[in-house]
Amino acid sequence: MNLPATFLLIRHGTNPMVGRGLTGWLPGVSLDENGRNQAEHLALKLGGIPIAAIYSSPLERTIETAEPLARLKGLEILRDPAFGEINFGDWQGRNFDEIVNDPRWARFNNFRSGTRAPGGESMLETQVRMAGRLFALAPEYAGKTVAVFSHADAIKSAVSYMLGIPLDFHQRLEILPASITTIIIAESMPIVQSVNIPCDNVG
Secondary structure, eight states: OOOOEEEEEEEOOOOTTTTTBOOTTOTTOOOOHHHHHHHHHHHHHHTTSOOOEEEEOSSHHHHHHHHHHHHHHTOOEEEOGGGOOOOOGGGTTOBHHHHTTOHHHHHHHHOTTTOBOTTSOBHHHHHHHHHHHHHHHTTTTTTOEEEEEEOHHHHHHHHHHHHTOOGGGGGGOOOOTTOEEEEEEOSSOEEEEEEEEOGGGOO
């Protein structure tokens, strides 16, 4: 029997769009000063944990969050689109006050399991690629710990799958910038060990 694999799902640090609008797969969005400080702090807090590999969404803000840990550990950042954010399509780059009155936005938030972002993807599709990739990687990293830098809704989708709860409950989960959610994948079952632990509380 393989030993379980431990995945540290880490949301990227803050950037100018956090709390203001939808970034999705929009290119060129980098961390702000606070986000860069969060990334450095994360690396220090995780410095004493043996990490076998570092995976990241290919987007700038996740790569930048992963870089301090990668330097500290001497590891390559493995870019993997499976860990990218929901593709919000026509809403990408829009502030929340621009879409709050769009009935499609209300429907998308209330029925995430069956609603697609206009011109983009559904959270269910995000869940399939995110959780599917974690399960595919688990045998390779049996008995080891892997850091995965990703995004709020993508991490929520994985947590929902592992707990067997509907995606429509996504607003009951909170994934803050630079927080860590720990999922253990064993042959018998996945275990959600912790959710949304701020980097200040790690270690």
